[in-house]
Amino acid sequence: AQTVTQSQPEMSVQEAETVTLSCTYDTSESDYYLFWYKQPPSRQMILVIRQEAYKQQNATENRFSVNFQKAAKSFSLKISDSQLGDAAMYFCAYRKGGSEKLVFGKGTKLTVNP
């Protein structure tokens, strides 16, 4: 079974600085998708970024970018110029191609200090 591991239960960053959240996954599939979701205190899950396994280029969305290391099965999220509104739980998720099921890690709580 596929598993997603987020080894950092909590992280903190100073406002305007850069922080990287780690995620590793275990799969024997070649066709899969990886996601980062943000869950602020309101608890609504918000999609941050998506990466297709077949794409070598790392995905980027404004201040958010990923470092996708397929051979190492690593998918880290970099947040640049951190803002107070970035404070949230961040979840890494995996989905096998053709599957409906998202497999989530346990999350990393990010605190942004002013």
Next chain:
Amino acid sequence: SQTIHQWPATLVQPVGSPLSLECTVEGTSNPNLYWYRQAAGRGLQLLFYSVGIGQISSEVPQNLSASRPQDRQFILSSKKLLLSDSGFYLCAWSQGTNYEQYFGPGTRLTVT
């Protein structure tokens, strides 16, 4: 644009009582629909998904059930709640199997 609604936002129910949580999506047709549960301090677990009216797939055996009576309506039910059913329930939708899933605001359920 598409929006997803869930109600109620919070619910406190005694053990053994029935449950009905509702999710509706606006601005799209024939979406894939999903129910997830998030226990305290943990990630999300997929409970059910539906790729069409009347089509329900269960991921986790439990005392919960799901139904999709209309194209954009997804209902999570239980005949008798257990203490272990407490948690945060999130509904999500997607355009199709290999598309992103977008989540609703969630329902916090406390079983007492």
